[in-house]
Amino acid sequence: MKFLITTTLLLCTITDxxxxxxxxxxxxxxxxxxxxxxxxxxxxxIYGRRNTRTVTSKGYSEGTDKSFTEYLAxxxxxxxxxxxxxxxxxxxxxxxxxTIQLSGHMLRQSVMGSDLSYEDMMEDRKLTEMxxxxxxxxxxIDGRNTxxxxxxxxxxxxxxxxxxxxxxxxxxxxxxxxxxxKSGQLLKKTVLTDVVKIEGRWxxxxxxxxxxLKDGKGTDFIIKDIQFDAKIPEYIFSKAALKQ
Amino acid sequence: MLAIKLAFKNLLGAGLRTWLNVTVLSFAFVLMxxxxxxxxxxxxxxxxxxxxxxxxxxxxxxxxYDRYDPYTxxxxxxxxxxEIQSEIAKKNLVPVLIAQATAYxxxxxxxxxxxxxxxDQTILKxxxxxxxxxxxxxxxxxxKRMATSLKMDVGDRLLIRWxxxxxxxxxxxxxxxxxxxxDVPSVDKGQIxxxxxxxxxxxxxxNEATLLxxxxxxxxxxxxxxxxxxxxxxxxxxxxxxxxxxxGGTIIQALLLIIALIxxxxxxxxxxxxxxxxxxxxxxxxxxxxxxxxxFTVEGGAHSILAALLGAVYGxxxxxxxxxxxxxxNYTQGMDIDLPIGEAIYPYYSxxxxxxxxxxxVISATIVSxxxxxKISKMKxxxxxxxxxx
Numbered sequence: 001m002k003f004l005i006t007t008t009l010l011l012c013t014i015t016d017x018x019x020x021x022x023x024x025x026x027x028x029x030x031x032x033x034x035x036x037x038x039x040x041x042x043x044x045x046i047y048g049r050r051n052t053r054t055v056t057s058k059g060y061s062e063g064t065d066k067s068f069t070e071y072l073a074x075x076x077x078x079x080x081x082x083x084x085x086x087x088x089x090x091x092x093x094x095x096x097x098x099t100i101q102l103s104g105h106m107l108r109q110s111v112m113g114s115d116l117s118y119e120d121m122m123e124d125r126k127l128t129e130m131x132x133x134x135x136x137x138x139x140x141i142d143g144r145n146t147x148x149x150x151x152x153x154x155x156x157x158x159x160x161x162x163x164x165x166x167x168x169x170x171x172x173x174x175x176x177x178x179x180x181x182k183s184g185q186l187l188k189k190t191v192l193t194d195v196v197k198i199e200g201r202w203x204x205x206x207x208x209x210x211x212x213l214k215d216g217k218g219t220d221f222i223i224k225d226i227q228f229d230a231k232i233p234e235y236i237f238s239k240a241a242l243k244q
Numbered sequence: 245m246l247a248i249k250l251a252f253k254n255l256l257g258a259g260l261r262t263w264l265n266v267t268v269l270s271f272a273f274v275l276m277x278x279x280x281x282x283x284x285x286x287x288x289x290x291x292x293x294x295x296x297x298x299x300x301x302x303x304x305x306x307x308x309y310d311r312y313d314p315y316t317x318x319x320x321x322x323x324x325x326x327e328i329q330s331e332i333a334k335k336n337l338v339p340v341l342i343a344q345a346t347a348y349x350x351x352x353x354x355x356x357x358x359x360x361x362x363x364d365q366t367i368l369k370x371x372x373x374x375x376x377x378x379x380x381x382x383x384x385x386x387x388k389r390m391a392t393s394l395k396m397d398v399g400d401r402l403l404i405r406w407x408x409x410x411x412x413x414x415x416x417x418x419x420x421x422x423x424x425x426x427d428v429p430s431v432d433k434g435q436i437x438x439x440x441x442x443x444x445x446x447x448x449x450x451n452e453a454t455l456l457x458x459x460x461x462x463x464x465x466x467x468x469x470x471x472x473x474x475x476x477x478x479x480x481x482x483x484x485x486x487x488x489x490x491x492g493g494t495i496i497q498a499l500l501l502i503i504a505l506i507x508x509x510x511x512x513x514x515x516x517x518x519x520x521x522x523x524x525x526x527x528x529x530x531x532x533x534x535x536x537x538x539x540f541t542v543e544g545g546a547h548s549i550l551a552a553l554l555g556a557v558y559g560x561x562x563x564x565x566x567x568x569x570x571x572x573x574n575y576t577q578g579m580d581i582d583l584p585i586g587e588a589i590y591p592y593y594s595x596x597x598x599x600x601x602x603x604x605x606v607i608s609a610t611i612v613s614x615x616x617x618x619k620i621s622k623m624k625x626x627x628x629x630x631x632x633x634x
Contacts, residue, residue, distance in 0.1 A: 161412055213353070
């Protein structure tokens with residue numbers, strides 16, 4: 001679910017007049033996928049060297065600033081909750097009955113052993129503020145025509161210096177994204193598949209997130225249920241909700 | 245004088261019983277000196293190694309820096325003033341820049357600490373000369389423990405990913421140019437050494453450092469925005485651990501000493517019981533009860549003197565031999581121990597250690613000898629002369 005919030009960030013508007021095409025494309029993607037609130041029940045499938053684990057969670061999000069996730073299974077992770085408010089992240093662990101705020105080194109740790117780090121979940125700035133975008137070509141992915149958008153950082157503090165996004169030319173949803181380091185090294189790759197129409201909009205039900213520097217098949221996020229613009233009580237996005 | 249003469253005469257006359265007691269007590273004595281000597285030797289070696297490899301003659305830290313709190317590393321970097329630069333040029337200070345990163349050895353992910361250091365530095369024992377090589381590659385130096393943990397060797401290439409001062413991810417391959425052996429785990433574990441300028445460029449922190457290590461010739465003075473940490477501060481934790489180990493060892497020493505003292509106590513009780521006629525004769529000859537208690541106390545206490553002498557007979561050659569060959573600690577090399585341990589520990593026997601051990605053994609033996617001897621003062625001389633049980 002968290003990852004999908006990050007994915008939604010791709011839908012921001014590019015203001016540069018030189019990149020009008022890219023802007024139009026992203027606007028349409030935005031219209032298709034963006035909602036004020038989302039409630040998502042999902043499975044996170046973590047492919048390890050020896051075994052595969054599935055972690056089920058239910059997530060609530062409002063915009064890109066607020067999100068709350070509760071882990072439902074397996075038994076070991078059940079009851080663990082995460083709250084993100086802007087640039088702060090708290091985790092509640094039921095085994096210790098304690099809430100800790102993650103910062104610094106801990107943010108670099110992987111989330112439940114997946115290819116996603118906590119700091120990946122902390123990204124909440126609009127791409128328009130950080131990147132210059134342009135369409136650099138077209139490509140067919142899994143039989144779907146896509147535009148390739150190249151984003152280059154225009155600010156010093158963007159987490160990734162460059163991004164490449166493949167957008168379905170008919171359904172206006174991203175099908176693939178690559179994140180690059182300053183040196184040009186490919187760091188992470190996201191593949192969005194199983195696109196279905198939900199509540200009148202196209203949405204990918206499966207997202208594979210892969211740390212390209214690491215071996216393995218990455219981590220799958222599979223959406224089991226999603227509600228757009230559902231009403232979420234305000235207390236959900238409070239620290240008090242972590243211990244409930 | 246009479247008491248001492250009589251005591252030794254009686255002791256030697258008792259034969260095997262005396263020598264058994266003396267032997268056990270000498271074991272306690274030798275073990276006590278050996279164990280404390282070993283801990284002191286280890287402590288001296290550890291301090292010396294840590295100083296040579298890591299702490300130098302003290303360090304200047306960025307105010308936010310806390311070596312035990314990785315959260316502080318991100319913000320712990322500051323510019324080096326001209327005054328500091330001049331000390332660096334004179335080789336009185338060596339700057340170290342610290343950053344966190346993720347390494348990807350064989351497709352695995354591992355958190356690492358990057359340390360940028362001047363290859364020409366001479367203050368620390370780190371073989372940084374290896375980093376002077378400049379080429380298209382970025383060269384790195386790692387310790388043996390780190391090489392084992394990364395499963396890498398000289399010539400291997402390692403992909404690392406880090407975030408620069410602005411938080412932007414960057415990644416590149418570095419080549420391991422040297423693997424050094426170091427007895428100080430905190431210099432080795434989880435650390436990758438790079439040329440200072442290389443790390444400064446990677447992080448976008450030109451002319452910045454996290455800490456400055458002072459050398460022998462550095463004349464102490466303060467620098468604005470840097471906090472000085474002296475040897476006592478830098479080695480405090482290691483001292484505490486070693487002291488705790490010393491305290492743990494005293495339990496074994498105390499047990500051995502107690503066994504020896506119980507043997508002396510037992511001998512004294514038996515001796516007073518069996519030598520009642522002798523005691524009665526002494527009193528009849530005019531010795532006061534306190535003189536008699538003194539004779540028996542000295543007799544018991546003299547065990548400790550003989551034990552010290554016997555201990556010296558086999559202990560001194562043993563200690564000299566151990567000091568020559570050292571106590572091999574090779575078996576600890578693969579272990580995950582955070583304390584500096586060399587391949588061998590060379591015990592250090594200080595005069596203070598030997599004196600304290602002798603005093604402790606003599607006093608304890610004298611006390612346990614005195615306790616049963618007090619019974620003499622309650623004896624009736626006539627009954628004692630007849631050997632009647634009292």
